[in-house]
Amino acid sequence: MQETIKHVACPYCGACCDDLEITVEDGKIIEVKNACIIGTEIYHHASREGRVGSPRRRQPDGTYKDITYEEAIDFTAKMLIKAKKPLIYGFGSTNCEGMAAAGRVAEDAGAVLDNCASICHGSSFLAIFDTGYPSCTLGEVKNRADVVIYWGSNPQHAHPRHLSRYGVFPRGYFTGKGYKGRKVIVVDPRYTDTARCADHFLQVQQGHDYELFDAFRMVMHGYADKIPAIVAGVPKEKILEVCDIIKGGRYVHIFFGMGLCHSDGRNHNVDIAINLVRDINEYTKCTIMAMRGHYNIAGPGIVWAWQFGFPYCIDLTKGSHAHMNPGETSSVDLANRGEVDAFINIGTDAGAHFPIRAFEKLGSGMPMVTIDPSVNMAATVSDVHIPVAIVGVETGGICYRMDNVPIQYRAVVEPYNGILTDEELFDRIYERMQELKKEGWTTDEGTWDYATPLADVRPVKEVYE
Ligand code: SF4
Known part of the structure; x- marks a missing residue:
């Protein structure tokens, strides 16, 4: 007998996609719909001989x-x-x-x-204990965020449906134009596959995230004239351009990954990221979230x-x-x-x-x-x-x-x-x-x-x- 089970949640990454459709025949999984390639593999593996x-x-x-x-x-x-x-x-x-x-x-x-x-993300916890966690749900990102920042994370590889379900492409209640209405900013030492989807890519020098956050904070506090021509490998003009986008956004959201909490600075990088969120809230609404893996x-x-x-x-x-x-x-x-x-x-x-x-x-x-x-x-x-x-x-x-x-x-x-x-x-x-x-x-x-x-x-x- 064949049966298709809907609204199934995927047991792989922290995106927890819960829109999967699994077709089962005689107790075996024969088809997986809506999952990415990693999620699909989990289900097919379960039915395999040799376990x-x-x-x-x-x-x-x-x-x-x-x-x-x-x-x-x-x-x-x-x-x-x-x-x-x-x-x-x-x-x-x-x-x-x-x-x-x-x-x-x-x-x-x-x-x-x-x-x-x-x-x-244990080091992120330490920052959260010290500084607080001005976060939100992924639904709020989908429905409200018009400026989305991925800092030190590469969801195109680690959370393959994150961009399409929550962060970049979906049309939400106040984001009816989908990706056309969003500005996407990626900060990473490498030009990742997520960076390819971004409007702005800031190639931060490996291990110098703290300095870049500091420059962002200086701009938010009105000291743009004091920052040097290049900070952590990023030109001042680019920093000012991105800060203008952030200040002009209706709702800004920062996703951060282990590139932030496992490079030099660790919990202090997350600490200053949370403080930047506090600064941005002087101009517009801003929230932050850790990209949890499993x-x-x-x-x-x-x-x-x-x-x-x-x-x-x-x-x-x-x-x-x-x-x-x-x-x-x-x-x-x-x-x-x-x-x-x-x-x-x-x-x-x-x-x-x-x-x-x-x-x-x-x-x-x-x-x-x-x-x-x-x-x-x-x-x-x-x-x-x-x-x-x-x-x-x-x-x-x-x-x-x-x-x-x-x-x-x-x-x-x-x-x-x-x-x-x-x-x-x-x-x-x-x-x-x-x-x-x-x-x-x-x-x-x-x-x-x-x-x-x-x-x-x-x-x-x-x-x-
Ligand atoms: S992004 Fe892929 S692996 Fe992650 S929960 Fe969704 S379907 Fe599963």
């Missing part, structure tokens, strides 16, 4: 052997109880229900709970703020209270200092994203579990790899779009081979931890046959070669 259909335990010779969910859950529960300071990291690609269930496990285990923001990377910041009061880098080892201090309680720093003794990689790939030194520390000398639908670099060196259902394809749930608007995701097919969801898995790990504690298991008591030193024979370096 990992059950948990796997790494063997001393480097091969993997299928095990049951009970065995994988038992391994993970014992690992968390025996560890003095386990790290649970990831959550870029799961739903809020899974994040909340993991939060309960982390609290019970006295773990450090962290998400991918720790290595992407489809629900905004989710943990919201869910864990409800649960623990902090969005990321949450140290729950003290038992009595949560503690957050990026640099001290952030995953990469903990790994570099060798401060954790067990590692769960969930809904991300620390093997691909962490600095090699940090991942080498996590990948050697401690038990490691990867929870992910796919085989990624971290999964290839984990003691146990537990596959889970793909959110937005095989299970539903709530995910937060880049503008912090919650989107209801839905399942379009049954989970491959009956695999569990993240929420079900973490709930069962929690239940198993309670059973073990009743049996007398503590960090110091209880014997665990994690005797085979698999951690010492993991080919962590080979993964990078």
Whole structure:
């Protein structure tokens, strides 16, 4: 039987396009409409043979052997109880229900709970804590913005439908002329594919964004005559021309990406960007938004703020209270200092994203579990790899779009081979931890046959070669 499911949300990037149409026949996805090429691939991958259909335990010779969910859950529960300071990291690609269930496990285990923001927009958070976040929804950008700035981001590659759904091309309530009524400005060290769509491109010198923001602020404050002929590689005339466009706009919006928060200056670049928004509001309406990468990377910041009061880098080892201090309680720093003794990689790939030194520390000398639908670099060196259902394809749930608007995701097919969801898995790990504690298991008591030193024979370096 063939069925077309409409208004499906895409589980890939932070644009969270929710207008997809998925055609399913006999439980298999046969057609995907409206998604970009990346989103389309996610759905076709879900129906492909060759996916990992059950948990796997790494063997001393480097091969993997299928095990049951009970065995994988038992391994993970014992690992968390025996560890003095386990790290649970990831959550870029799961739903809020899974994040909340993991939060309960982390609290019970006295773990450090962290998400991918720790290595992407975490520095933006620091600026937002200090300066505030004069933001809006993507709907407001579509309906109101007539001047749109992309600074340090390249959505044509990272969020392929962003320009057509929100930022440049759509016709909105007060923007009936679509792209013809908008001025688009791109600031980037490279002439990107997004820059090709811009009316004005400012090629900022790599790592000198702060200076360029400073020049914009000087113009807004009436000191245009004081700025030099060239600032951060951009001629003064160009800066003045763009400032005139900004001042003349009805509604200005700035999207900023990791080019801003991960170049020299980091959180200070975002800080001054937010202050520029404040200055522009003396002339016209202006808002700002971070270009969040994964489809629900905004989710943990919201869910864990409800649960623990902090969005990321949450140290729950003290038992009595949560503690957050990026640099001290952030995953990469903990790994570099060798401060954790067990590692769960969930809904991300620390093997691909962490600095090699940090991942080498996590990948050697401690038990490691990867929870992910796919085989990624971290999964290839984990003691146990537990596959889970793909959110937005095989299970539903709530995910937060880049503008912090919650989107209801839905399942379009049954989970491959009956695999569990993240929420079900973490709930069962929690239940198993309670059973073990009743049996007398503590960090110091209880014997665990994690005797085979698999951690010492993991080919962590080979993964990078
Ligand atoms: S732009 Fe992002 S959310 Fe939209 S279809 Fe493409 S990958 Fe999916």
